[in-house]
Amino acid sequence: MKEYMISRKLNVPPVSKERMEYLINNPNTEVEENEIFNIYRGKCIVCRKPSIVVHELIPRSLLPNSWRRWINRVILCNACHHDAHAHGTIVERDFLVLCRNQRLGEYWNIWLTQ
Numbered sequence: 001m002k003e004y005m006i007s008r009k010l011n012v013p014p015v016s017k018e019r020m021e022y023l024i025n026n027p028n029t030e031v032e033e034n035e036i037f038n039i040y041r042g043k044c045i046v047c048r049k050p051s052i053v054v055h056e057l058i059p060r061s062l063l064p065n066s067w068r069r070w071i072n073r074v075i076l077c078n079a080c081h082h083d084a085h086a087h088g089t090i091v092e093r094d095f096l097v098l099c100r101n102q103r104l105g106e107y108w109n110i111w112l113t114q
């Protein structure tokens with residue numbers, strides 16, 4: 001079942017460089033889960049294992065109207081997702097933001113400073 005979920009999510013067209021440039025210039029853009037998976041190439045932003053979970057850096061409860069914006073959403077494997085919640089999302093957020101920015105740089109040559 002998990003493998004089906006992974007292949008389903010990866011079996012969509014990759015994000016284009018043009019689309020990525022648009023997203024970087026418009027960080028509040030709301031996107032579908034599939035696009036989040038494609039931005040990070042289907043790999044956990046922490047450990048790079050195939051990922052099946054979309055995680056919100058700032059939880060929905062604190063961003064009721066804007067949690068869908070792409071910059072707030074990353075993908076994690078089950079183990080790293082468990083860790084993120086076990087340690088508390090606020091404690092873990094700075095680390096995940098760092099991981100997110102590193103992957104965006106690595107995959108898209110985009111370097112965020114925030």
Ligand SMILES: [Zn+2]
Pocket residue numbers: 044045046047048049076077078079080081
């Ligand atoms: Zn992981």
Ligand SMILES: [Zn+2]
Pocket residue numbers: 054055056081084085
């Ligand atoms: Zn989560």
